[in-house]
Amino acid sequence: MNKFSQILGAVAAGLAVFIAAWFFIHAGHGGSTSAHAEDPAVAAATVQPGGAPIDSSKCILPVEQMRSSHMQVLDKWRHDSVRDGNRVYVNPEGAHFEKSLNTCLGCHNNNPMFCFMCHQYADVKPTCWDCHLSPMEVPQ
Amino acid sequence: MTMNQQRREFLKKAGLGALAGLGAAAGLFPAFALEKTDPSSFTQKPTPGKVRWGMLIDTRKCKQNCTECIVRCHHDHNVPDLSGTKNEVKWIWKSGYEEAFPTASQQFQTDEVKHRKVLTLCNHCAEAPCTRACPTEATFKRWDGIVSMDYHRCIGCRFCMAACPYGSRSFNWEDPRPHVRELTAAYPTRMRGVVEKCNFCSERLVKGDLPACVDSCPEKALIFGDLNDPNSEIRRMLAANQTMQRKPELGTLPSLFYII
Amino acid sequence: MIEKALKGGRGYWTWVAILLAVIGLGVTAYARQMTLGLGVTGMGRDISWGVYIAQFTFLVGVAASAVMLVLPYYLHNQKAFSKIVIVGEFLAVSAALMCMLFILADMGRPDRVLNVLLHPSPHSMVFWDVLVLNGYLFLNLISGWAVLGAERKGVAPAPWVKWLIYLSIPWAFSIHTVTAFLFAGLPGRHLWLTAVLAPRFLASAFAAGTAILILLTFILKRVAKFDAGDEARTKLAVLGAYAGVANLFFLGTEFFTAFYSNVPAHMHSLQYLYFGLDGQGPLVPYMWFSLIAGIISVGILLSPPLRRKTGMLIAACIGLVVSIWIDKGVGLVIGGFNPTPFEAIVDYIPTFTEISVTLGIWAIGLLVLTMLLKVAITVKTQET
Numbered sequence: 001m002n003k004f005s006q007i008l009g010a011v012a013a014g015l016a017v018f019i020a021a022w023f024f025i026h027a028g029h030g031g032s033t034s035a036h037a038e039d040p041a042v043a044a045a046t047v048q049p050g051g052a053p054i055d056s057s058k059c060i061l062p063v064e065q066m067r068s069s070h071m072q073v074l075d076k077w078r079h080d081s082v083r084d085g086n087r088v089y090v091n092p093e094g095a096h097f098e099k100s101l102n103t104c105l106g107c108h109n110n111n112p113m114f115c116f117m118c119h120q121y122a123d124v125k126p127t128c129w130d131c132h133l134s135p136m137e138v139p140q
Numbered sequence: 141m142t143m144n145q146q147r148r149e150f151l152k153k154a155g156l157g158a159l160a161g162l163g164a165a166a167g168l169f170p171a172f173a174l175e176k177t178d179p180s181s182f183t184q185k186p187t188p189g190k191v192r193w194g195m196l197i198d199t200r201k202c203k204q205n206c207t208e209c210i211v212r213c214h215h216d217h218n219v220p221d222l223s224g225t226k227n228e229v230k231w232i233w234k235s236g237y238e239e240a241f242p243t244a245s246q247q248f249q250t251d252e253v254k255h256r257k258v259l260t261l262c263n264h265c266a267e268a269p270c271t272r273a274c275p276t277e278a279t280f281k282r283w284d285g286i287v288s289m290d291y292h293r294c295i296g297c298r299f300c301m302a303a304c305p306y307g308s309r310s311f312n313w314e315d316p317r318p319h320v321r322e323l324t325a326a327y328p329t330r331m332r333g334v335v336e337k338c339n340f341c342s343e344r345l346v347k348g349d350l351p352a353c354v355d356s357c358p359e360k361a362l363i364f365g366d367l368n369d370p371n372s373e374i375r376r377m378l379a380a381n382q383t384m385q386r387k388p389e390l391g392t393l394p395s396l397f398y399i400i
Numbered sequence: 401m402i403e404k405a406l407k408g409g410r411g412y413w414t415w416v417a418i419l420l421a422v423i424g425l426g427v428t429a430y431a432r433q434m435t436l437g438l439g440v441t442g443m444g445r446d447i448s449w450g451v452y453i454a455q456f457t458f459l460v461g462v463a464a465s466a467v468m469l470v471l472p473y474y475l476h477n478q479k480a481f482s483k484i485v486i487v488g489e490f491l492a493v494s495a496a497l498m499c500m501l502f503i504l505a506d507m508g509r510p511d512r513v514l515n516v517l518l519h520p521s522p523h524s525m526v527f528w529d530v531l532v533l534n535g536y537l538f539l540n541l542i543s544g545w546a547v548l549g550a551e552r553k554g555v556a557p558a559p560w561v562k563w564l565i566y567l568s569i570p571w572a573f574s575i576h577t578v579t580a581f582l583f584a585g586l587p588g589r590h591l592w593l594t595a596v597l598a599p600r601f602l603a604s605a606f607a608a609g610t611a612i613l614i615l616l617t618f619i620l621k622r623v624a625k626f627d628a629g630d631e632a633r634t635k636l637a638v639l640g641a642y643a644g645v646a647n648l649f650f651l652g653t654e655f656f657t658a659f660y661s662n663v664p665a666h667m668h669s670l671q672y673l674y675f676g677l678d679g680q681g682p683l684v685p686y687m688w689f690s691l692i693a694g695i696i697s698v699g700i701l702l703s704p705p706l707r708r709k710t711g712m713l714i715a716a717c718i719g720l721v722v723s724i725w726i727d728k729g730v731g732l733v734i735g736g737f738n739p740t741p742f743e744a745i746v747d748y749i750p751t752f753t754e755i756s757v758t759l760g761i762w763a764i765g766l767l768v769l770t771m772l773l774k775v776a777i778t779v780k781t782q783e784t
Contacts, residue, residue, distance in 0.1 A: 082290055085186040085283050087346065102326075130331040131291060133218075133323060226444025226746075239742040243665070269587050275526035276515040295515050296438075296508015299526055301448040305588025307741035311448060311508060313439035332437040333508030390587040 060091050060103075071126070074101065101132055192266070192285035193340055194367035194395035195354070196374050196383065199237075199258045201361035209259065209353035209362070210234070216352045217339070218329040220312075220319030227313040231338040232261040232353055237400070243387055253400060259362075261353075262287060262308040262338040263386060263394030270300035270309065279335070285367070285395055286340045294334040301335060305390050309337045367395060401549060404778040405771035411623060412774070419767045426760010429753045430505065438508055440753045446740045447748040451758050452506035454729040458608070459495045459502070459765075460533070460579040461601060461728065465609015466492035466540060467572035468639050474565050480635055483780065484628040487616055489544035490772040491609075492572075496537035498765035503530075505757050525582045532575045539568040544776075552779045576601045583736065591669035591736045594657075596650050601728075603646035607698075608724040610640035611717035618714060626777045637713060641701035644720055648694060651727075672745065673735040680745040683734065686726050694723035 059066065061073070077099035080086040089097045097103050108114040111134045119126060128134075213219070213232045222228045234257040238246060246254065264287045271279050271287060278293035279300050301309045315332045323329070327343060330336050341351035349355065354362040365374035374397075383397040408416075433440050443450045469488035472478035504510050521527050543564040550557040580598035587593065614636050617628040658666040671677045673687045697719035700706045707713050734748050750758075 078292060082288070082292075083280065127331070131328040133325050133328060226442075226446070227439050228445045235742055239744070242743050272523050273525070273586065275521050275524040275530075276512075276519045277521050278515070293512070293515055293519065294509065295512045297503075297506070297526060298448045298508070299524070299582075302583075302589065302736075303586045305586075305741055307446070310445060312437070313444065314437040335508075387588065392587065 058091075058093075058095055059107075060089065060095075060097050074104075077101075101128070105134070186283045188283035189285075190283070190368065192367040192395065193264065193345070194285070194365065194374055194397065195340075195351075196363040196377050196397045196399065197259050198361045198363070198399045199256055200399060201359040202257070202259060202357075203359055204257050206358065207234075208356045208358055212352045212356035213338075213341075215322060216324055216341075217327050218316075218320045218324050219336075220316035220329075221321050222314075222316075222319050229310040229312065229316060229336065231310075231336075232259060234258065235260045240386060241384065241398075243389060244384060256400075258398060259353075260306070260308070260386075261396070262340070263306055263392065263396045264338075264340055266393035266395065267391055269303040269305065269390075269392060273299040273303035275299065282342070284342075284345075286342055287337075288339060288342065289334075289336060291328075291330055291334050291336070296333040296335065298335060305387055305392065306394075309335050311335050401545070401552065401775050401779065402771075404775045407778075408774060412770075415770065416767065419763045419770070422763035423760050423767065425756050426758075426763060429756035429760065432753055433505075433757060434510075438506075440751060442748050442750045442754060444746070444748075446744065446746040447734060447737045449506070449733050449737070450748055451729075451750045451754055452502045454733040455758060455761070456499050456502040456506070457579060457583075457601075457732060458725055458729045459499045460576055461605025461724075462609050462612060463492045463495035463499065463533075463536060464572045464576040464602070464605045465613070467569055468606055468610050468636065468643075469613065470565060470572070471569050472635070472639075474562075475569070478635065480629065480631040483626075484613070484617060484632055486544055486548055486776045486780075487620070487628070487773065488613060489540045490769060490776060491613065491616065492540040493537055493544065493772060494765045494769035496533055496540070496575075497768055498761055499533055500537075501761045501764060502758075505761060525578060525585060529575075529578045529582060532571065532578050536568065536571050536575050539564055539571055543568060544772075548776055548779050552782075573602065576605050583732075588741060589736050590665045591673075591732070594654065596653055600647060600650035600654075603643050603650055604724045604728060606643035607640050607647050608721050608728075610636045610643065611697075611720040614640070614713065614717045615721070618710075620773070620777065624773075624777050624781075626781060633713070634707070637701050637707045637716075640717075640720065641698055641707075644694065644698035644701065647724070648698065651691075668739050669735045672738045673731050677739065677745060680747075682747060683731060687731055690723045690726035690731070693719045694727070697723060 066073070077089065081099040087099050089099045091097065105111065115128075115134070210232050214221070214230070217231060219231055220229050223230075236254075237256045237258055238254055240258050240260050264285060266285065268279075268281060268287045271277070271281050274280070275297060276293050276295055278290045278295070280288055280290065282288045296311065298311055301311060312330050312332050312334055317323075317329050320329055341349070341353075344351060344355075350364050351362075354364045363374050363377055365372040367374060369375060377399075378397060381399050383399055385394045385397055388394075441450060441452075466488035469481050469485045473481040473485045504513065507513065516527060516530050543561050546561045546564075547557045550561075577598045580601040583589070583592035584594060584597040614633050617633055617636075620626040620628070655670065658670050668677060672681060673683055674691075675681060676684050697716040700712055700716035701720070707716065737748075738745050740746055
């Protein structure tokens with residue numbers, strides 16, 4: 001099977017699941033669209049699994065800085081954590097983060113939008129996803 | 141099934157679906173089920189040589205047809221299933237006593253011991269020949285005694301494989317991903333062309349958990365601990381029992397010990 | 401001077417075309433290997449090195465053997481070698497180039513080859529091997545080219561060339577010593593774990609290398625009307641003969657130590673190669689052929705009446721090269737991995753892809769050698 005038909009299949013499957021989920025959620029609320037917060041399933045979904053005390057609502061560095069140098073940050077993090085065991089990053093505001101790609105993916109989980117689109121536009125081909133499983137591509 | 145597991149299953153099934161680029165969909169699944177580390181449990185930078193992780197394997201307790209630890213390890217670390225081929229990749233497996241300890245005394249040994257299956261994995265040697273042979277320090281001795289792999293740096297020359305006297309290293313002769321039975325999101329896979337091996341579950345140790353094999357053993361046949369701490373359970377067990385290391389005559393000082 | 405490689409007769413261009421075709425085959429095969437991974441070779445978990453590393457080991461020896469001409473000519477003023485010193489130097493250049501290509505072909509991630517220099521690791525023998533091989537290639541290329549350029553202009557070579565040449569002499573010994581150390585420092589691989597490996601590598605290199613040089617002089621006489629002279633050939637034959645004797649002697653000492661001491665680990669690989677171990681000995685016929693061919697060839701080269709006969713000399717040289725190629729190119733690597741750390745015997749059969757890549761690299765080496773020698777011989781024959 002070629003890559004294109006794989007992606008096409010995946011897109012189709014995803015669409016189907018999305019529509020099914022939409023119906024499931026709507027059925028659960030009798031057609032109401034404003035009751036998400038009261039729904040225990042959805043509330044559970046927004047809780048960080050593992051309950052890590054990491055403030056994941058913030059970005060580690062300002063957006064502009066991340067846009068220009070996220071690759072250096074990731075490379076430095078990788079080196080520090082894999083080779084030196086130095087796993088804690090403290091940003092200029094004093095917030096603590098774990099030096100891990102998972103820290104980024106915890107919020108920026110939609111990596112087709114967050115990573116791929118821009119990389120495609122800039123025509124860069126990082127090899128991150130040869131090994132790291134992006135949240136969106138863990139198959140069934 | 142808990143809600144969280146259900147959600148994880150759901151997300152797994154949704155999988156590539158979000159590739160469709162549906163912004164609304166992304167809003168529906170805000171948190172991906174990645175396990176996070178508690179950063180309060182580790183210091184800024186560990187002191188090298190303070191800790192030396194080691195393992196004691198009680199082969200008397202290890203059930204001969206049990207493969208819990210192997211299945212669990214290979215699942216958790218996305219080890220591809222290429223068993224029975226020349227391209228096989230393995231982190232932990234069972235070998236015959238005679239093959240694992242070829243230089244140990246075999247004469248007049250009972251048949252039961254001779255044919256006993258013993259667990260074999262990376263020995264995390266204190267004097268590791270593989271780290272010496274590596275031309276890029278892609279495999280290196282960590283601060284805690286673990287012989288670690290930097291998959292980003294490995295050039296795939298396989299010198300470490302020739303240097304390892306225990307056959308503990310595997311090379312990715314092909315793209316491993318299609319051969320991973322069930323992908324585990326919490327740990328990366330490897331790419332084609334790099335060497336891999338047991339990492340003593342460094343990703344679990346950092347969270348304060350025991351290695352997956354130790355954790356999953358129903359017989360509690362694996363003891364894990366700090367060899368540098370004279371009061372650790374493993375050190376007490378080593379003092380109280382007659383133990384063996386594999387090929388000790390090579391001077392590699394394995395961190396794995398066996399009770400036969 | 402390089403333009404001289406672009407002028408040639410029909411024979412020359414036919415030969416170049418054949419080499420280009422083989423290179424094409426090799427490139428296609430390598431493209432397949434790059435796409436699918438090294439799994440397309442016969443190598444695997446247990447026999448993790450194969451034809452590529454074996455060719456590399458053999459060719460380091462060929463590269464080093466240029467010293468068999470350079471040393472007598474420049475240090476002992478052996479004028480008999482004046483016409484062919486350049487042949488030795490250019491042979492070393494092409495052999496060193498092939499060595500590096502074989503290493504590259506064997507790498508799982510050739511895209512990261514520069515990591516060897518970005519993260520220099522003096523504790524690794526590979527790091528030193530990369531340094532000495534590159535150094536040796538350029539030493540020979542620069543000094544050979546400079547001497548030839550001076551000869552073309554009818555002037556003496558610049559003084560600095562002499563120092564490069566002197567440096568290349570110990571450097572030649574270093575490349576094969578470091579290559580032996582790649583193997584000889586690995587615990588648990590008992591065929592390699594021997595102090596006599598480096599001396600044996602040098603002896604076999606000088607034997608096979610001089611034999612190749614003698615064969616090259618015959619080829620050049622035939623196709624380029626460039627005769628190095630019988631005196632040069634005889635001197636080379638004697639050097640090759642004694643190097644061959646030393647090689648056989650070192651092999652004998654390996655047998656003695658392994659079998660007299662009766663230490664199983666030391667005997668296993670030799671048993672596997674020469675007698676079969678646990679009833680498995682796929683290489684036994686090859687190893688005995690290598691041993692017998694080696695003994696006969698060295699015998700011919702040692703005997704003045706026999707080596708004076710051209711046919712005998714050519715046969716002995718071919719016999720010696722084949723013998724050492726089997727010993728170093730087949731037995732050394734596969735025998736080193738058998739038995740495995742788990743006392744198993746594992747077979748290794750190179751695949752078509754692997755053999756095609758190997759042939760392709762040999763063809764690149766031969767093409768470079770052909771062009772370099774074309775330049776050298778054109779310069780040398782024009783002035784006379």
